[in-house]
Amino acid sequence: MAEPAVAITDLEQLKEGPALARLLDWNPGTVQGARFQYGELNVYIDCAHIRDACSLLKNDPELQFTFLSDITCVDWYPSEPRFEVVYHLLAMARKKRLRLKVKLAGDDPHLESVTSVWRGANFFEREIYDLFGVRFSGHPNLRRILMPEDWEGHPLRKDYPVEGYR
């Protein structure tokens, strides 16, 4: 069995990459860290700037991350910051992917919606709101999408049991 790829987490080593260089150039305070593993670049973005960062990456004529593949969330309960919202961006013209991550505190998690950048983020963000309880400000219709309207709790949180009574 081949050894799995070792992650590079040093920002200094990665800052030459076009996407990261552009973000650092725009606002160095936005980038909290970066990680390169399995051929994928992860960039940690400050939660206050996610919408602007997405807009920048989408509209930059060289980067062209025009397509939003997916948004999801990971719950790292009980450690803090608890939630990690994960954005998968795709530049079809360059055949490149990029993963953005935003860390959120467990107490009242909320961040800005990217529906104004990609209309297609609508269902993805509603799903995260429904299953993790992360609120997206500026979302046009932030209601539960998969669970019944009157459901209590957010099932994909780690402190929500897999079976039995809630």
Added chain:
Amino acid sequence: MALVPASTIDPKQDRTMILNMGPQHPSTHGVLRLVLEIDGETVVRMMPDIGYLHTGIEKTCEAKFYQQVVVLTDRIDYLCPLTNNLCYCLAVEKLLGLEIPTKAQWIRVLLNELSRVNSHLVWLGTHALDIGAMSVFLYCFREREDVLRIFEMVSGQRMMTSYFRIGGLALEPPLGFFERVKKFVDRFPAAIDEYEDLLTQNPIWVERTKGVAHLSGEDAIALGATGPTARASGIDWDLRRDMPYSSYEKFQFRVPVSNDGDVYARYLLRVDEMRESNKIVQQALAGMPEGPVKADAPKVVLPDREKMKTQMEALIYHFKIVTEGFSVPAGEYYQAVESPRGEMGYYVVSDGTAKPYRVHMRAASLANLQTLPKMCEGRLIADVVAAIGSIDIVLGDVDR
């Protein structure tokens, strides 16, 4: 799943009314509910309401061993279970750093393309049925039965195959398998001609589909549409060609693209895709490499039954894999494959234990469903039925 309270709908004028469509409507292909605001027969506004088939598969995955999740993946997009298996296995294999033998990769491609044929046949049959062309359904299901028999032959199951495993295939394909596939692919192009005879020039079909439910390329990108839905709107993007996986770079095939963006274009495109899939299967048969179908990774892949009777290590590995699973190095990977509906992505997060920390499925159907209001608003209710069929959603995939 959410009831739509009347207060949120707020009809602009007295003349509009709210019409409920589904979730048990036959043309919604499962349990899709649409709330339509209509003015006469014109749809003013549409709100899809989903969640009726939500089974919490993502949550269940977190409580299972890595190898047990394969079985769950079948149940997501139930028209192409093998594509789900493939996508999940590729993601975990990447995390493990496993090399998959070429023969296993080629058989994966072969079966994956047969899944696409299977899925497109169900789509064509039901889509035509919705619009009123009853007989096409029978022809499509005739060939689909052959494909399902091939799946049954290779995996013992018609639909919930679970044939791809982490590290390769579940077992060698049985004797006579390749001959059977060959017999099917030789016959299949004539069958596609038959469907086309029934529909492509059919004036009623053309009238019902041409220029209906138009979607522009910009809207397709903005709303996250992929697969045939996006390609019919001029987005030249196919993961098999542009980001190849599982040896797809070794195959020659054309990616059909159309700029018309209507139901008819999506129909022609998928029919074309079936022909291309058939060619890929033919290439896979012609160049099928020899060799093992499982990776050489005793800690991950279950040992052969024969070895277990003679070798102590094999018995121990078997016991360990079955009782306590195998641990996957901490990390995360997003694997995307081209499913019959578009970009299917599995985002697997590992914390170094034997159970996945998080498995998220990027469902092509969910993203494609977002294009439906754009296609239907301002058009007739009868066109809604044609539009739903043309985006080819699977509700198991939408709701997971």
